[in-house]
Ligand SMILES: Nc1ncnc2c1ncn2[C@@H]1O[C@H](COP(=O)(O)OP(=O)(O)O)[C@@H](O)[C@H]1O
């Protein structure tokens with residue numbers, strides 16, 4: 001008993017030290033692959049495999065300039081256009097539908113919500129096949145419209161689910177105050193409710209943007225060379241016998257930068273988005 | 281300004297068999313302050329929301345002035361409402377909250393500003409105009425909610441328990457302020473509360489509701505002096521009226537070892553030899569005879585004291601409250617005898633509770 | 638606010654139409670297709686064949702391997718990511734200095750494109766690559782993880798887990814923050830130690846959320862395509878071929894659309910069944926929480 005008070009601080013200090021070691025470890029494991037990508041992208045082919053990695057050697061820009069001169073920027077632009085249009089459309093449509101659902105008092109609501117969520121679990125590989133055939137028929141293969149439509153629906157389910165949750169948090173009375181102040185139902189949605197779920201809109205937008213930007217399979221199947229986003233170019237760097245790691249990672253770094261920056265900036269809202277609005 | 285008429289207005293919520301408001305007939309005069317009062321769940325909010333257009337009317341009609349608004353949208357009724365939790369727009373400043381309706385109505389900016397400032401001056405809100413509701417105290421929020429209603433200069437004000445989220449002291453202060461403000465503006469007002477003291481002190485007239493049914497409408501004095509049934513008798517007044525089921529004898533009712541005289545015709549209305557006798561605590565007078573009151577707790581208020589005790593009627597104990605002289609209060613365990621003040625006895629049928637005589 | 642029927646209808650219409658065009662139609666198409674022999678390379682023999690595709694699928698060892706691989710993949714990915722994620726959430730909860738940096742950098746793996754994650758790990762797992770060097774550095778044996786049929790699938794699953802550990806950690810940490818402090822403090826005052834608190838208070842209280850996390854993790858890992866595609870492409874042999882890869886091959890390499898549709902439909906059924914089990918568990922645990 002007597003020894004205890006003196007031992008406590010030692011133990012607390014030790015556990016604190018273990019905590020810091022773990023934190024450093026977690027951070028390293030989380031970011032090293034990204035750093036490694038950047039390092040290899042800035043290293044000439046001959047030294048890709050030299051271990052241990054020299055993290056601080058002078059950068060070699062050959063891979064980047066090669067990638068940039070190969071029209072990779074065009075696919076980045078495609079990624080950008082597709083992701084932004086999809087995000088705006090999904091956020092708008094999910095807000096409208098999510099609000100109506102949140103205010104609906106009907107037995108069908110639950111069913112509809114589960115149907116909506118169910119659409120998200122459909123794997124791209126299953127739907128890509130008929131969508132490809134359909135897109136071929138209506139000549140939407142390799143067009144922005146085609147891939148964006150698919151992405152909108154692919155994300156809409158989750159968007160509606162999320163926005164529904166956010167609108168449930170808007171007190172009915174505030175909306176009713178809007179009605180009393182002379183607004184129509186649409187007016188209440190647009191001028192009152194929507195303004196109150198801005199964090200929810202950001203969370204939804206973040207999630208949709210990142211998911212769309214990073215999507216590969218639908219794009220792989222539904223686009224060729226006009227509307228193809230950056231992800232579709234990655235497999236091209238894997239040759240039959242060798243891989244151009246330098247260029248592949250140069251392209252990858254450029255491709256992952258927007259969501260990384262975006263994600264870190266809005267991380268406050270990311271947890272809510274990722275859990276479908278379940279946690280604050 | 282306008283009158284408000286509920287014409288057999290009924291609301292049955294989906295999935296429920298009993299109407300939340302059952303054939304409500306009520307006329308509110310132009311400029312009148314009418315209070316709807318009743319226990320929680322009796323249908324006060326539902327009535328108010330039907331008038332506001334926030335709740336459907338299943339049958340009957342609602343009129344504002346001569347206009348039938350039963351199926352009109354809320355925005356077409358020219359009504360302002362103060363909600364229990366204030367329902368302020370969290371994303372707008374106080375000024376924007378108050379001016380929002382005017383903005384929707386398309387009034388010019390400077391006109392809006394002028395009217396908002398005018399209302400803010402009345403409500404002592406000038407220094408808060410640029411704040412968001414989050415940065416206000418409960419009392420200030422309440423005033424903003426009031427302000428939002430008065431800048432509109434509507435035909436009718438609706439208020440649903442606007443004071444229930446304030447602390448006791450502020451509630452009493454604000455109560456007076458609202459009543460004064462209403463009289464000054466002269467706007468027809470329907471005010472909902474579950475607090476009968478609030479109802480009695482604020483209303484020109486008070487309407488008592490129970491289980492969706494209107495029990496009585498009248499001035500506070502009416503309700504206090506001539507409650508139409510046992511429910512109103514027990515609900516209005518604090519401490520509550522003593523209600524005892526007593527035996528009718530020839531020429532009166534047996535009140536302990538005395539008989540309180542009652543006209544034969546009145547007793548005849550009862551249709552049996554039991555009647556419910558109501559006597560307010562201040563109308564029980566100390567006496568040599570009458571009902572025995574065993575003192576439980578004495579609540580001393582200075583000039584007066586209230587005795588909370590029990591009395592025994594036909595071998596059964598009943599709670600009873602009497603007001604006594606505050607300078608000579610009885611002690612716990614004492615037994616007093618009381619008789620009713622002759623002019624102030626209320627008699628009700630034991631069958632359906634309606635007032636006799 | 639009580640909304641009118643008209644408002645509800647008009648507001649839901651655009652979403653419904655999109656769902657109809659881009660989801661109901663394809664689903665119907667798949668269902669129609671799965672009863673046909675429908676090849677794009679040899680169109681002469683295309684016709685309705687009833688449930689032949691399902692009979693064929695049931696008899697294919699390679700299908701069963703892929704199904705088993707899918708389950709192993711999801712199982713490993715979940716079993717690795719969820720406990721580690723909870724562990725990191727507990728670390729976040731300690732609020733040591735620098736926790737905000739940890740939280741910010743923790744975002745990185747999950748915002749990377751899964752395809753890129755696959756590519757970078759493929760590079761790291763190359764023989765003589767970063768992982769080999771790391772293992773040698775800490776004195777462990779070197780194994781060709783991706784080239785060995787017994788380790789390839791699990792390795793890719795662990796990479797999948799790597800990407801989604803932060804998801805589990807961030808969501809769990811956020812949920813832990815919403816727990817009523819008084820309850821935990823009262824427990825501590827009653828002499829409950831840290832481990833007991835975790836097992837008997839914290840985890841049970843966030844169980845509904847963990848169930849949802851498990852559901853999302855299951856659905857995401859079960860349909861994971863990108864990482865496997867780029868890291869092993871199902872190999873060596875078919876040792877890391879999961880259902881999405883298997884389906885991809887039949888649809889887009891062998892062009893056997895009818896058979897692929899049957900595989901796709903089976904996959905949907907499998908996902909629904911397993912998800913339902915998880916949802917049941919979720920509901921049950923919600924009951925417990927209340
Ligand atoms: N939206 C609703 N759906 C179903 N029943 C309701 C709804 N709102 C109120 N009720 C019921 O109607 C009755 C009257 O409610 P309300 O008017 O809110 O009472 P009060 O305001 O007097 O407390 C209550 O029994 C209540 O449970």
Ligand SMILES: [Mg+2]
Pocket residue numbers: 324325326
């Ligand atoms: Mg109410």
